Amino acid sequence: MRILIDGQTLATPEVGRGIGRVFIELVSALARYDISHEWVLAMPAGADLDVFADDVLRVLKLETIQLPPAGDWGERTRLYGERVSDLARRVGADWYWNPNPLMMNVALPAELPGLKVALTVHDLIPALLPHIYLDNWTAADREEYLRRVESLKTWPDYLPCVSAGAVAQVRDYCGEPRGRLDAASNAVDFRRFWPIAGRITRKDRPGHILTVSGDDPRKGLPQVVEGFCLAAAAGDLGDLTFKVVCGVSEQTRARLTAIAAEHGLSDRVEILGFVTDAQVAHLTRTAYGVVFDSLLEGFGLPLLEALACGAPVAAADIPTSREVCGDYAVYFKPNDAKGVAQALKTMVAETEAGRFDHQGAVRHARGFEWMNSAALYSRGFHPQPPAIEANKARKIALLTPWPPQASSVANDAYHLAMELRERCVLTVVHTDDVLDPTPLEGVEIIPMAKFLRRKKSFDGAVVQIGNNTPFHKQFYQYAIEHPSTIIIHDPNIHPFVLDAFGRSSKPGERAVYLEALGKYVTPEVLSHADSTDFTGVDVFEHPLNALVAERSHRVVLHSRAAAEALRGVVPNVPIDTYALATRRPVYRSDELDADIVGLLAKLEGRFVIGAFGHINRLKRLPSVLNALARVREMGFDAVLLVVGEVNDPSIDRKAMIEEQGLADHIIATGSCSDMTFDACLERCDVVLNLRYPTLGESSGSLHRAFAFGKACLVSDVGQFAEHADDLTWKADVGEHEAEELVQMLTHLFKNPGAREQLSRNGLAYARNFCSFPQYAERLFTAVMENVK
Structure with missing residues (x-):
């Protein structure tokens, strides 16, 4: 799906205020973490792109749009609708999303034929408090605003709201709208709002109480200042001062200053x-x-920002304050000076007595994450899944490697099947050489030969394609002969197709490889390759996935780069991108082998750097060993834990280790069970996932590391470069690779806070975008689109 984002907010004063911050954070989170959609930002003249980080701008496709001139709202609406429609057609958008549709300094189309529409609702305050707002607007603005609010009932397909309170406002005013309603809560920028050491918790020390507000009758600024003055004059606030952050008019400033003067507290009230x-x-x-x-809010960001800093809070007792603060606030009647005074008195008394849980407030605030909100938006933009009960009788085949085959695809297929079986009658199909497949309750598990005899009885098939010849050859053969939904785990399957078919002596199989290669090279080059038995063919240059893709109903990939490259070769086949699904299994330490228990004991108290998966020349082992040696020379007690077997005869791991003098500081498990893999991963402080060149694969071990909350370092290439900068740290694969690894490893060693933040981000990413239920739901929805 391609989403056209309306960027008018970037050219308004709101870009520096609450609504603008929400816009920036939401767009940034979606661009960083949601690879399942393409994001096109429509920018008017004067749009401020400096508000976005580099890793966000790398993802956004930027387009310009001309805003209509000021004047009659009807003409502005018509012109802007035409321009949005033209741009949407030009970029091939499926959705139009306006993150700020009800502000009167932006235009909003009245209709957009052929587009799905999403409108973010921050609040309906002008409609719900007309005596403060609408009654004081011009007739034209009032009419236009009410048109927009009225359109919420029937026009949008998706209505994400910034809080459950905002959802309630929509329902109170509009009833139950046609489009889907979601409470995608606002969050806080923890890079700016964090608890400081030495927080002032004594009222007799220099300190301030803060309000961040607006010059607006519902915000009750005069009552707040009056309330502070009442409490301060009564001696309840010690020496604390009061700071007001608000762009106020001269009239309001004079009124607030007069209130302070009346109480003899001019020196303690500061209007900033x-x-x-x-x-x-x-x-x-x-x-x-x-x-x-406040009398009414859509969210209340200043409250959440305060809690993120561990600050005590006094808040107006309205639904959104309760939603944001929970038990971490003292509440008062809105716009009531005496209520404010009593709340401040209680807040200070609780803090002085040590009864306010500062750390609990921070933990509570951290439950509001932009990544969580972005995940809700992502689901809202996806097609709604088919009703489970209506499709439970559908027969779907999953052609896949399967346990006990030693493959991450096989292991993950088991968990995928657990989810798919809840949606259909599922049959797992394995290669004919699997003699004792792992059973799964409620799922028929059969060999390929039996499936081929019964294939016409199935409504659809999902085929998993990878680079392991024994595990995938039969499935590839089926997929090029029978249109299916295919999942390509390694976008470059050239090594597999060459090994399985190009090097095969079986009649007709060599022709399969030649046909696949012929999608990328000229007939002359193809003939030369055939005559030389493919000597000199570069497997990294041509991915050879076009043949199987063009014969499919739909292709699923796990990276943007892979999808974009494949669309250039096979433009007429639907291509979806899903984040690779992962899980955090629960293992019991008392079930581990004694050898593994002993191995883990050797790691106690040391800084453990983990490398997981098959070890081959692509995994940058020389640079890793060089970096480890230099880190140890700097005095850090680091050890490298290598989990996986060497599957490349060109790698002499023992010689490399001896050359660096690291024999006592590298522990290798060889091939191991899933339980051992997870136990080792749990013990790591940092996980390395380096590879170059790459076949485009999305590493299962990397995603598992996210699910375990591990700080991860990756190569700055291909699909790994796509990961957000706050999710992984990236090392260049050039001559300075080892030096960059040294710098990153030593920083993570000395700064556990940096490891903790990477950990938190990885956990949130795995939870929000990499779950098996989500993956299965999207996959089943895609399969059902091709079922008659």
């Missing part, structure tokens, strides 16, 4: 006006506490 984001963050981090008043 509008300040930068960095200043807001600093004031919040250093605040003794935060107070926030």
Whole structure:
């Protein structure tokens, strides 16, 4: 799916305020973590792209759009709708998403034929408090706003709201809309809002109470200042001062200043006006506490930002405050000065007595993550899955490597089958050489020969393709003869096709390889390759996935780069990209072999760097060993744990280790069970996942490391370069590779906080985008599109 994002917000004053921050964070999170969609940003003149980080701009496809001139709303709406429709056709968009549709300094089309529409709802405050807002607007603006609100009932296909409170506002005003409603909560930028050491928790020390507000009648600024003054005059707040962050009019400033003067507290109330984001963050981090008043809100970001800093909070008792703060706030009646005074008194008393849980407040705030919100948006943009009950009788075959075959694809297929069996009558098909397949309750498991006799009885088939000849050859043969949904795990399957067919002596099989290669080279080059028995053919240059792809109903890949490359060769076949599914299995230490228990004991107290999977010349072992030796020379007690077997005869691991003098600092398990693999992964401090050149594979061990919350270092190439910069750290594969590894490893060794943040991001990514239930749902939806 290609999503056209309306970027008008980037050219408005809101880009530096709450709504603008939400826009930036949501777009950034979706671009970073959701590979299942393509993101096109429509930018008006004056759009500020500096608000996006480099890894976000690498993903966004940027397009310009001309805004209509100011004037009659009807004409502006018509013109803008035409321009959005034209742009959508030109870029092939499936969705139009306006993240800020109800602000009156942006245009909103009235109709967009052929496009699905998503509108983010921040609140319906003007409609619900008309005496404060609509009654004071021009007739034209009022009419246009109400048109937009009325359109929420029937026009959008998807209505993500910034809170459950905003969802309730939509239902209160619009009833139950036609489109899907979601509460995709706002979150906080933990890079700016964090708890500082030495937080002031004594009212007799220099410190301030903060309010971040707006010059708006519902925000009750005069009542908040009055409430502070009442509590301070009563001696309940010690020496604490009050800071007001708000761009206020001269009239409001004069009123607030007069209130402070009336109480003799002019020296303790400071009206700061509008300040930068960095200043807001600093004031919040250093605040003794935060107070926030409002009659009605869509969310209340200042509350969450305060809790993220571990600051006590006094908040207006409205639904969104309760939703955001839970038990970590003292509540008061909105716009009531005496209520504010009492809440501040209680907040300070609880803090002085040590009863406010600062760490608990931080943990609570960290439950609100932009990645969680982005995952909800991602699901909203996907086609709705078919009803399970209506399709339970559908017969689907999954042609796949299967345990006990020693393959990550086989292991993951078991977990995929567990989810698919809940949606259909599932049959797992394995290669004919598997003699004792692992059973799975509720799933028929049969060999390929039996399936071929019964293939007409199935409604659809999913075929897994990889680079292991014994495990995938029969499945590839089936896929090029019978249109199916195929999952290509290694986008470059050239080594497999060459080994399975090009080197085969069986009649007709060599022709399969020649046909696959012929999709990429001229007849002359193909003839020369055939005559020289393929000597000199570069398996990294031509991925050879076009033949099987063009004969498929649909292709599933696991990286943007692979999908983009394949679309250039096979433009007429639907290609989906899903994040590789993973899981965090639970293992019991008392079930581990004694040898593994002893191995893990040797790692106690040491900084463990893990490398997982088959060891071959692509895995950058010389650079890894060089970096390990240099890290140890710097005084760090680091050890390399190598989990997996060497499957490349060109690798002399023993000689490499001896050359670096690392025999006592490298522990290798060889081939091992899943339980041992997981136990070793659990013990690592950092996981290396380096490879170059690459066949485009999405590493199962890397995604498993995410699920275990491990800091991961990868090669800055291909599919690994796609990962967000806050998810993995990337090393260049050039001459400075070892030096870069040294710098990153020593930084992670000295800074456990950096490891913890990478860990947190990896866990959130695995949970939100890499789950087997989500993968199975999308796969089943795709398969059913081709079932009559």
